[in-house]
Amino acid sequence: MSDSQANMQSETQSLEHYWMPFTANRQFKSKPRMLAEAQGMYYKDTTGRPVLDGTAGLWCCNAGHGRKEISQAVSKQIHQMDYAPSFQMGHPIAFELAERLAQISPEGLNKVFFTNSGSESVDSALKIAINYHRARGEATRTRFIGRELGYHGVGFGGISVGGIGGNRKTFSQQLLPGVDHLPHTLDMQDNAFSRGMPKTGAEKADVLEQLVALHGAENIAAVIVEPMSGSAGVILPPEGYLQRLREITKKYGILLIFDEVITGFGRVGDAFASQRWGVTPDMITTAKALNNGAIPMGAVLIDDAIYDASMQGPDGIELFHGYTYSGHPVAAAAAIATLDIYQNEQLFERSRELEGYFEEAVHSLKGLPNIIDIRNIGLVGGIQFSPSEEGVGKRGFGIFEHCFANGTLVRATADIIAISPPLIIDKQQIDQIVNTLGDAIRAVG
Numbered sequence: 001m002s003d004s005q006a007n008m009q010s011e012t013q014s015l016e017h018y019w020m021p022f023t024a025n026r027q028f029k030s031k032p033r034m035l036a037e038a039q040g041m042y043y044k045d046t047t048g049r050p051v052l053d054g055t056a057g058l059w060c061c062n063a064g065h066g067r068k069e070i071s072q073a074v075s076k077q078i079h080q081m082d083y084a085p086s087f088q089m090g091h092p093i094a095f096e097l098a099e100r101l102a103q104i105s106p107e108g109l110n111k112v113f114f115t116n117s118g119s120e121s122v123d124s125a126l127k128i129a130i131n132y133h134r135a136r137g138e139a140t141r142t143r144f145i146g147r148e149l150g151y152h153g154v155g156f157g158g159i160s161v162g163g164i165g166g167n168r169k170t171f172s173q174q175l176l177p178g179v180d181h182l183p184h185t186l187d188m189q190d191n192a193f194s195r196g197m198p199k200t201g202a203e204k205a206d207v208l209e210q211l212v213a214l215h216g217a218e219n220i221a222a223v224i225v226e227p228m229s230g231s232a233g234v235i236l237p238p239e240g241y242l243q244r245l246r247e248i249t250k251k252y253g254i255l256l257i258f259d260e261v262i263t264g265f266g267r268v269g270d271a272f273a274s275q276r277w278g279v280t281p282d283m284i285t286t287a288k289a290l291n292n293g294a295i296p297m298g299a300v301l302i303d304d305a306i307y308d309a310s311m312q313g314p315d316g317i318e319l320f321h322g323y324t325y326s327g328h329p330v331a332a333a334a335a336i337a338t339l340d341i342y343q344n345e346q347l348f349e350r351s352r353e354l355e356g357y358f359e360e361a362v363h364s365l366k367g368l369p370n371i372i373d374i375r376n377i378g379l380v381g382g383i384q385f386s387p388s389e390e391g392v393g394k395r396g397f398g399i400f401e402h403c404f405a406n407g408t409l410v411r412a413t414a415d416i417i418a419i420s421p422p423l424i425i426d427k428q429q430i431d432q433i434v435n436t437l438g439d440a441i442r443a444v445g
């Protein structure tokens with residue numbers, strides 16, 4: 001019996017017990033979409049039908065699926081040492097991975113704090129920011145500034161600095177106090193159908209000056225933004241915007257955190273968006289493609305100055321924070337194997353090389369029904385639709401379902417379709433994604 005057949009059988013089992021995350025559970029369970037196998041650019045569903053992966057899983061599998069190098073490294077490590085305590089004990093592979101990450105990080109970000117997810121990376125970075133200011137005798141610096149439409153995971157810290165209404169509303173009375181939000185940078189009036197960075201809008205960063213005037217720099221710990229917002233629907237920074245944020249944060253001693261959980265590891269044509277756009281923050285949060293999504297893992301990349309200042313206090317634990325699985329040996333083994341693949345196959349460069357072809361392909365959809373914007377950078381594209389009369393999100397979801405039924409996985413966030421394929425994709429497969437999408441757009445209307 002093949003794996004697909006085995007999974008088909010399991011489909012007859014109850015779907016009732018698993019409360020699925022960020023999923024319309026009742027809708028899903030009435031009409032399940034089940035994936036059972038993955039190899040290269042393709043998933044197979046539980047009937048054995050191939051599905052082209054237009055989303056690298058969930059922005060995770062940049063090296064494609066079923067990579068033997070990763071599974072062999074995982075198998076070797078789990079046999080050698082399955083787990084080791086992460087507090088007051090070390091194991092060589094976590095140190096090795098930290099060194100490898102420092103080698104590809106932007107200049108100065110040479111320290112690494114390990115987590116198990118993007119949400120944990122974000123909350124860790126926020127805590128490290130406060131800890132750093134306290135260590136330097138600036139304990140009043142506790143406020144955070146996020147941005148509208150930002151997504152920083154689902155911890156209470158992350159949803160507090162995040163700017164997606166739907167993720168915050170239910171929990172609104174319990175969010176962190178002392179958080180403000182910069183305006184988002186999506187401007188479809190002036191910048192619809194931009195290719196790469198939009199030309200106008202850098203001045204939106206200047207709102208930071210107003211927030212500094214309002215609260216006093218001495219009360220602000222950090223600004224956190226995604227250099228390119230992924231989850232809210234591929235929102236690019238205008239030219240000069242990130243530079244401006246960097247200048248203002250530097251001027252006032254405020255830390256700048258780039259949340260690169262999506263943009264890290266080649267998605268935008270460089271190891272990190274920070275390098276692509278020539279702006280170095282004080283910390284970078286990562287997860288997902290760090291180990292090709294093989295095993296949950298995240299990491300915060302940290303400027304030496306933050307680490308050094310934090311090591312100045314009295315003897316003892318310098319940061320009261322950490323996870324049972326920080327630097328997990330098996331996850332770390334998967335990450336090292338993944339970084340080797342990225343390097344050996346030059347996948348970050350490949351993402352940049354394919355960018356032009358990908359850009360032409362996604363922008364060729366312009367003119368199809370209800371498309372109001374198309375945005376792209378590296379190997380990520382966002383196509384935005386006007387909402388249908390049935391309500392916000394119905395059109396996006398209909399297109400997503402139609403694509404899946406026709407063998408291509410894309411991602412829908414409200415009425416925006418995002419495409420973010422593994423970086424191993426070829427031109428023919430780019431065409432296949434865009435053609436399937438075009439058919440779906442015409443069919444759904």
Ligand SMILES: Cc1ncc(COP(=O)(O)O)c(C=O)c1O
Binds near residue numbers: 262287288
């Ligand atoms: C920018 C960003 N930050 C944080 C997260 C949260 O990551 P996780 O789901 O691994 O907690 C995500 C997830 O998509 C993300 O895109």
